Amino acid sequence: MKLANVILVTAVAFGAGAGGYALAQKDPKVGVTVNDPIGPKPDPTRVTVTEAKDLKCSGTPGKQEMCILYGDPSKPGPYSVIYKWYPGNFSKPHFHNNERWAYIISGTWWVSSSSVYDERTTYPVRAGAVAVDKINGIHWDGARAGEKEPAVLLLSGIGPNTNQSVDEHGKPSGPPR
Numbered sequence: 001m002k003l004a005n006v007i008l009v010t011a012v013a014f015g016a017g018a019g020g021y022a023l024a025q026k027d028p029k030v031g032v033t034v035n036d037p038i039g040p041k042p043d044p045t046r047v048t049v050t051e052a053k054d055l056k057c058s059g060t061p062g063k064q065e066m067c068i069l070y071g072d073p074s075k076p077g078p079y080s081v082i083y084k085w086y087p088g089n090f091s092k093p094h095f096h097n098n099e100r101w102a103y104i105i106s107g108t109w110w111v112s113s114s115s116v117y118d119e120r121t122t123y124p125v126r127a128g129a130v131a132v133d134k135i136n137g138i139h140w141d142g143a144r145a146g147e148k149e150p151a152v153l154l155l156s157g158i159g160p161n162t163n164q165s166v167d168e169h170g171k172p173s174g175p176p177r
Contacts, residue, residue, distance in 0.1 A: 063089045073161040085109060085151040090142030092117055093166045100133040100157035109151035111141045115170035119144065138170055
């Protein structure tokens with residue numbers, strides 16, 4: 001067979017194969033929109049869903065809130081929580097016994113690694129950024145007054161997680177909590 005014929009046969013075969021593939025993708029179940037009826041809630045033995053109204057949250061609305069998404073920071077194992085820092089509210093200098101990873105969902109999270117509480121030393125960490133609280137790394141955080149929205153972050157780690165307050169010299173102050 002001549003090279004030209006081989007190329008022609010290959011092109012025809014490839015075209016038929018590609019056309020068959022494209023036809024296989026014409027499935028009536030593909031291309032639904034938000035206007036179509038919704039499907040059933042997933043089988044909880046395969047996928048669990050917790051509706052927003054059922055999240056377990058603690059803290060003070062308007063100041064700082066924490067909602068547990070998965071696990072429990074006070075118990076052994078992985079956990080994920082949502083923190084909301086409302087404008088004008090901060091934690092005090094402290095550190096944790098485990099590393100924690102934060103993804104800033106919205107707003108601006110203001111962070112300092114100083115052992116002295118002075119809001120002028122906070123650095124803006126904006127939505128879309130990732131920050132890591134290092135093991136025993138002194139820090140404190142919140143949202144500066146004047147922000148238009150709370151700082152909302154997804155924070156994950158391995159528990160149990162403790163919070164140890166420190167004095168101005170970075171020395172532990174009081175019992176861990």
